[in-house]
Amino acid sequence: MSTTQPRAERASQARLAAARLGAEGVDGVVLGWVDNAGITRAKAVPVRQLEHAAEWGVGASPCFDVFLVDDSMTSSPFSHGPDGDLRLVPDLSRLSRLAAQPGWAWAPVDRYAQDGTPHPGCQRRFARRMAEALERRGLAVRAGIEVEWVVTDAAGAPPTDGPAYGMHRVTDLSDYLRDVLRALTEQELTVLQIHPEYAPGQFEVSLAAEGPVEAADTAVLVRHTVRAVSVRHGLRASFAPAISADGVGSGAHLHLSLWRDGQNLGEGGSGPYGLRSEAESFLAGVLAQLPALLALGAPSVASYLRLVPSRWAGAYRCWGLENREAALRLITGSTGAQANAEIKCFDGAANPYLAVGGVLAAGLAGLDAGHGLPAEVHGDPAALGTVERLPTALPEALDAYEKSVMLREALGAQLYAAVLAVRRAEAELFEGRSAEEIIAATRWRY
Template sequence: MDKYQVVRKAKSEQIRLVRFLYCDNGGIIRGKATHVDKLESRIVEGIGQTLAMQAFTGVEQLATVEGMGPVGEFRLIPDLDTFAILPYVPHAASMMCDMVRTDSVPWEACPRTFLKRMTHKLAEKGMRAEAAIEHEFYLARKDDQTGQFAPADSSLCYSSIGLDEQAHVIDAILEALESQSVGIELFHTELGPAQQELSVQHADVVRAADNVCLIRETVRGVAREYGLYATFAPKPFLDQAGSGAHVHLSLWGGETSEYPGKNLFYSADERGGFSQLGKYFVGGVLKHVRGLVALTCGSPNSYRRLLPHYWSSAYGAYGYDNREGAIRIPSLFSGREAKSANIELKCADHSGNPYLALGALLAAGLDGIEKRIDPGEAQEIDPGNYSDEERERRGIQRLPTTLTEALDELERDTVLTKALGEQLTKSYLAVKRNEAEFFKEKTPEEETAQHFYKY
């Protein structure tokens, strides 16, 4: 849509406020809203934000980052194609935004711009990326006297009982997402009580990241209408299963490639229909995975989920339909083999900024393709069942066990930091080290409680 179509749509739907949204380094969705009467001009000129917002942490502190203090501004410039009417609040709509400097140049510290930059790098090589996320979340109730959250029901994994228990709120969530043009694939109850999983259709990788934000906002907003709280926190209940945001990604031939429109991860002659180029991509991801998780699992709470034998991935390994490795190569679907080839990154959750997570995933995979990195042998068993000596022989590394350890790995990974750029690397590390320090002296219960509402 152009700006005139957006303004006409907003006014015809009696929208009063349009939210200009972004996801920050802390993984928090933030923004400001313009009145519809000012929408046409704001689309062009944007909404001003202090540069310090990219140094703002998920614990509402300001990390120390040079150039991100009280002086200076950037502008939130909306992507008009993301315009969505919000069905869970009155007279409101939203758009996802890029961060742009006051001289109209994209700001180097913008996560969404980073992902777009990686898609341009792909395009230069005749490729494009599609992605979809498996969204795991809990529905909960809050005790008004104690302030404690508890699962909204006692449903069992994949049980129809759970589908019945939350049928009305889930139907309302799906209806709200459909009205915002999010294509639904699958829905089911997960391992934990009142834990849900929603799978959506693949999309261009930037749109897929936008959808992550849209889905988080919509699920939480609709749940509130039913007196429930929805949380995407990685480990919202210490005694229950964690929630991931498994990334499914595939590479396709671009318009200028030798194979336009072809799924480059598919090869009928290879095991599982997975191509050699795909294996190089996997090799790159595994080479960089210990730094990558600092971006895909972006909170101290994340590392309570990444444990051996919990089907969340604790080791830098891959396998065909192996759900304990960092990367699973899913089996193909009969009749659409060529279209269904993809990889699943399991060490990811919603506390990571989706633009940073997907952009870094592409950077790691592209390094594998450019350097023809061999991912090694596919693992046929849970890597956690090997001895330490056997894992070392096979080159299988344990993923970081704390956010601080992951940040140290990211800081040492020159491929990822070069892709991110100096400003984004500097601000992200500062924000996340601030959060890690904040929770260092907190109890597990305090940490969990703070992450519950945040995500």
């Protein structure tokens, strides 16, 4: 159900959905959105109030546009003080009963002004606007966001000491991982794979590709689900970029492919590894804007504790076929339909709607420019000494963000300013802090 539907139509669909949920034992519906600090915020209504929420929205202050990771607030030219109100309107096309939270359902929201006009600071609508701009060109993007997390016991220790990527970890936590799979499947999400990762207690789950806004919705729902399953097993899940100062962090790699008329433009062309010209220009636009895009996709001070060379984090501004050290990894897949690109430098501190929308905007700029990709990089860029390093700290990414006319125009003045204000305030908040202090302050926020 689109939130642009007439109120009466939204109410009618919500009435049916509420009756179904009530029959399934659901008592409350969480209405969630992700703020500019990457924190998922929520309000909830009794299931019998879902119809009213869908018709009229639920009130929420505009001040959430300038919340920081520690729940303090900053201000921007458009967002300041206690005044004003917005309406949270649930998108019932993504309404899901939460399998690991009995009695609860969830739906993402779009945010509107009191007069019913779209809120210029709504990150989810930004992602949708960029997807619609592609659609007007006859193009579509299929996307998926890998979800990585670290799970600990109540004392903060990994619940398994098995080796990286090892079956030992799957055995030790087989009941836990089974319940994650069951909950995701019950919520009608298509899991492609789930496996142990490199760091102690670290796991990853990958979901089937879908539209870009839908992929961002799914990433949010997966994190809710993993966290809820973890709680039920007496465990705690963190999606933070860094858990330890000297360890490998957790990413939120964005996979995407460009399509026209049912054809994957990542294969069958004359460009590198079969890229068609539109796909190559799209990826060239993303690569050109990566330093500025880090302000959206690697937005935390903690992000730069993860984004270091030789850890498969994508710390260099380059691309390569199946090169896990390149920020942009090209994947041809076993069939042409599977060809896609992976952006490796993004992490779980990002608002996924901002990250997806920013990448689409950069790709659109690349299509307009018609540029091709630069020379491919083979091997570890750190060993070459000639490849440009991506920003090594949040202030550097902010410098690139402020210089990006493309992002300023794509985001719009209000959302652009709010993101900038939050990033600046968080950079100041953690200025002079040690890596250990930054991790301690952010580990359980994401």
